[in-house]
Every structure is written in C-alpha cells, then in structure tokens.
Amino acid sequence: MYKFNLLDKISLILVIIGALNWGLIGLFNFNLIGAxxxxxxxxxxxxxxxxxxxxxxxxxxxxxxxxxxxx
Structure with missing residues (x-):
C-alpha cells in the first residue's frame, strides 16, 4: 500500500479546496477564492x-x- 508523504497530503487538501470552489461556482456562481x-x-x-x-x-x-x- 502506498504511504502518503507530506506533498501528497498538501496536494490532497488543495485539490479538495479547488473542488469545493468549482462546486460553489457551478451551484451558486460564487467564486470563493475571488471573494x-x-x-x-x-x-x-x-x-x-x-x-x-x-x-x-x-x-x-x-x-x-x-x-x-x-x-
């Protein structure tokens, strides 16, 4: 089994933030990063x-x- 290193953990957090931002843009036309x-x-x-x-x-x-x- 692959063990996550620090870079992988940080990348996972950033991907989740990006996915949430895209979800907000799609649902509510609200760009969290822009706001x-x-x-x-x-x-x-x-x-x-x-x-x-x-x-x-x-x-x-x-x-x-x-x-x-x-x-």
Missing part, C-alpha cells in the same frame, strides 16, 4: 490557482503510483 482575495483575481489568487492545478497533477501521479502498487 476572499478580490476580483479580478490578483497575483496571490493566481498563485493559488496554479498551486491547485499542480496539486491536481500530483494527485494524478499518485493515482498512477497507487495503481502500480496494487498489481
């Missing part, structure tokens, strides 16, 4: 979006690692 950091999204907001995207890539790689460990 917290100001609209239009400033530099800090863009960095958060980039980190969430990188976390998604890390979670995809984690999924592939886990798939290999189950074989």
């Amino acid at each position: 917290l950091l100001g609209e239009p999204v400033n530099l800090i907001g863009r960095i958060i979006y980039i980190l969430v995207g990188a976390a998604g890539v890390d979670m995809l790689l984690l999924l592939l690692k886990m798939k290999k460990s189950f074989k």
Whole structure:
C-alpha cells in the first residue's frame, strides 16, 4: 500500500479546496477564492490557482503510483 508523504497530503487538501470552489461556482456562481482575495483575481489568487492545478497533477501521479502498487 502506498504511504502518503507530506506533498501528497498538501496536494490532497488543495485539490479538495479547488473542488469545493468549482462546486460553489457551478451551484451558486460564487467564486470563493475571488471573494476572499478580490476580483479580478490578483497575483496571490493566481498563485493559488496554479498551486491547485499542480496539486491536481500530483494527485494524478499518485493515482498512477497507487495503481502500480496494487498489481
């Protein structure tokens, strides 16, 4: 079984935050990151979006690692 390291845990949290933000946008047309950091999204907001995207890539790689460990 694959053991989560610190980067994987941080990535999982960021992916959950990103998913919740997308859910709020879809359901209520409310951008939580934009509301917290100001609209239009400033530099800090863009960095958060980039980190969430990188976390998604890390979670995809984690999924592939886990798939290999189950074989």
